[in-house]
Amino acid sequence: MQVQDIYLDSVGMYVPETVSAADAVAQGLYDPGMHAETGLTGVAVSPGVSGPDMAVIAAERALERGVLGKADIDAVFHASCFHQGPDGWCAQTYVQLKAVGRGVPAFEVRHGCNGMFDAFELAVCYLRADVGRDTALVTIGDNLDSPFIDRWRSAPFQLIGDAGAAAVLSARGGFARLRSVGSLLVQELEELHRGTDPLFPPPATTGRALDLGARSADFFATYDLGEFNRLSIGGLRTLVDRLVAEAGADLGDIARVSYMSVSRDFTEQRLMAPLGLPMERSCWEYAGHVGHLGAADHLAALDHLLDTGDLAPGDLMLMVGLAPGLSIGGAVIEIVDAPAWRR
Incomplete structure (x- = not known):
């Protein structure tokens, strides 16, 4: 949008x-x-x-x-x-x-x-x-x-x-100006975060612990990895291209990219490389220090970049995340002035 x-x-x-x-x-x-x-x-x-x-x-x-x-x-x-x-x-x-x-x-x-x-x-x-x-x-x-x-x-x-x-x-x-925001649902991959766990009774009510690795293994036991990569990375590019275009920009204009906190290889291979952007523009060094903060990853990265002075007026920041669904979400913001608390 x-x-x-x-x-x-x-x-x-x-x-x-x-x-x-x-x-x-x-x-x-x-x-x-x-x-x-x-x-x-x-x-x-x-x-x-x-x-x-x-x-x-x-x-x-x-x-x-x-x-x-x-x-x-x-x-x-x-x-x-x-x-x-x-x-x-x-x-x-x-x-x-x-x-x-x-x-x-x-x-x-x-x-x-x-x-x-x-x-x-x-x-x-x-x-x-x-x-x-x-x-x-x-x-x-x-x-x-x-x-x-x-x-x-x-x-x-x-x-x-x-x-x-x-x-x-x-x-x-x-x-900062919010230039674009939105999401894309790759519904073919809905089972990835569900696995074979029952919907009822909910596992949290029966004492069963969360194990996303086991659910992922259940999913890939019957789903082709190549098809998963095609759909998930294709969805990523589709959403990012749309958000960047809606922001009136090109990918090369993006100064920094935030992502969910995950391993360095995952960040590079499933985000930065498919976008054709160097890892130096990612926020991985900070994200790898604080862990995956749920829906707070991107505001944490933004706050950190503002505190370190690594974003300046005119810079564009792309935020991209994944969630069950498989949902791919994102936003583009433009820094237009120094924050009030840093002037």
Whole structure:
């Protein structure tokens, strides 16, 4: 979707301290062969702070940093990947209460690790639908510390981290312009993240732990790897080409690319090489240090690049992610000014 006149006024992050992958190997938590193969160096682990509370912390930081404040928010869009709290309870209303404290609508977005892209797209549509609306708060928060998840082994070529993230989107202006956002569904690959697990009763209610590697093995037992590569990489190129064209740019104009935190080889072979871009433009060095932060990967990368001065006015950043479905999501943003908190 081509986007006009919607900006990022601010972003905020809560990324807990990281646990060293080398230390995890020494403690027998992480496979030494996988450590050597992936190159991943650490993962952010929350000290008992819930996903919604991390989202609130990130939102408070974003609202403190930016030009716009709580009184300007017209809606809240909260994205997550994992259990947020008590069953029968809505995390988005809690985030709205704690971060905004006004009776504006709050919506939950559940699309796995691509939740941020969906939240951005829905927020843009919500703001466009009524001339009286111009600003939305997007939040993300997940704590994956659970007996059902082993952050060192549950996902192939990844370490599963915890984080909170927030962005204030507004038609009033900001340090970055959202040029395009969208997703593409490769429905032929829906079973990849499901495997042969039953839909009912849900495994989380029976005590069965998450094992994405086993589900992937189930899938490839009957699905051709070559066809998978054709569909998944073809889908990636189709979406990226569309987003970049909607942004009025060429791939060569992209200064930096964010992706989900995954092994260096995976990032290079399944993202950067198919796009014809060098690894130096990726955010892998940072992502490999904090782990896969669910839907917060891209705001974390953006925040890091702003802090290090590696994005400047005029630069374009491409964000690309994968989620169950198989969903490929992305966005293009343009830095138009120094953020308010760095001037």
